[in-house]
Amino acid sequence: xxxxLSCLLRLLLWYLLTADSSAVNLLIGVALALLLPHAxxxxxxxxxxxxxxxxxLVAVPLSxxxxxxxxxxxxxxxxxxxxxxxxxxxxxxxxxxVLAITLTPFTLVLGLSQADGRPIYRIHQLxxxxxxxxxxxxxxx
Numbered sequence: 001x002x003x004x005l006s007c008l009l010r011l012l013l014w015y016l017l018t019a020d021s022s023a024v025n026l027l028i029g030v031a032l033a034l035l036l037p038h039a040x041x042x043x044x045x046x047x048x049x050x051x052x053x054x055x056x057l058v059a060v061p062l063s064x065x066x067x068x069x070x071x072x073x074x075x076x077x078x079x080x081x082x083x084x085x086x087x088x089x090x091x092x093x094x095x096x097x098v099l100a101i102t103l104t105p106f107t108l109v110l111g112l113s114q115a116d117g118r119p120i121y122r123i124h125q126l127x128x129x130x131x132x133x134x135x136x137x138x139x140x141x
Contacts, residue, residue, distance in 0.1 A: 002043060007033040044090055052096035059100040066104045069128045076126040085112060085119040
């Protein structure tokens with residue numbers, strides 16, 4: 001099951017990088033997904049992996065919306081946030097979480113740190129300000 005998920009994730013990333021759905025490009029993506037080395041190690045729990053994969057997939061349409069907001073211009077509010085991270089031993093889950101955060105044009109993961117013994121991401125985020133608002137919205141929303 002892990003091998004199949006790994007290949008599907010690699011194929012999805014290949015498609016997102018190339019944005020070409022031709023048969024030849026998909027064959028190249030399948031070949032690369034199968035030929036690239038796969039991680040060897042203890043089996044990862046499926047629940048956190050599927051949750052992180054879902055967050056990464058949901059981030060794709062959100063990134064288009066944020067890109068349109070960026071194109072429309074206007075002012076942005078700058079925020080620094082902290083978000084809980086998965087256990088450092090789950091490398092694929094951490095990769096998917098960072099991908100979901102940084103896929104959007106307004107967010108960037110600055111690093112991984114410890115708070116109260118738990119890993120957290122330090123995130124820099126820009127939020128577009130509403131055009132007719134005089135007060136800046138809170139970053140906590």
